[in-house]
Amino acid sequence: MPINVEFLYPVLALVAWTLVMWLWMYATRIPAMQKAQINPDDARHPGTYTDRMPPNVRAVADNYNHLHEQPTVFYALMFFAALTGGADNLATYAAWAYVGLRVVHSFVQILSPKVVQRFAMFVLSSLCLFFLAGKEVVRVLTG
Secondary structure, three states: OOOOHHHHHHHHHHHHHHHHHHHHHHHHHHHHHHHOOOOHHHHOOOOOOHHHOOHHHHHHHHHHHHOOOOHHHHHHHHHHHHHHOOOOHHHHHHHHHHHHHHHHHHHHHHHOOOHHHHHHHHHHHHHHHHHHHHHHHHHHHHO
């Protein structure tokens, strides 16, 4: 069964977005650490200097970390679907919705102090993930 490469474009998009967040994180973190006169050796344990970092700088780092949590389930689901025949149009739309909502989640987390707005983006993207997982479970169990 050939792999539908276009089905995996949302995976590539989220990987690229994660790398954009990596750049954003260090573009803000390094100058903030220099301004706060934080020795990098003193910052080897996460959270040891958070009281000396501006909230907007911490928000970028928090978001970068978030992109390594739930999206790992997305990556696994997408490759499972691609390798086992679940790569259809409906799954592709749900995958792009997931990626779009995660990008919006990033901007809300970094640019807004409104946790409820960020949570809404998290819930909506999670629903896409639940849909993708449920679709795969049903497909496997009924196929």
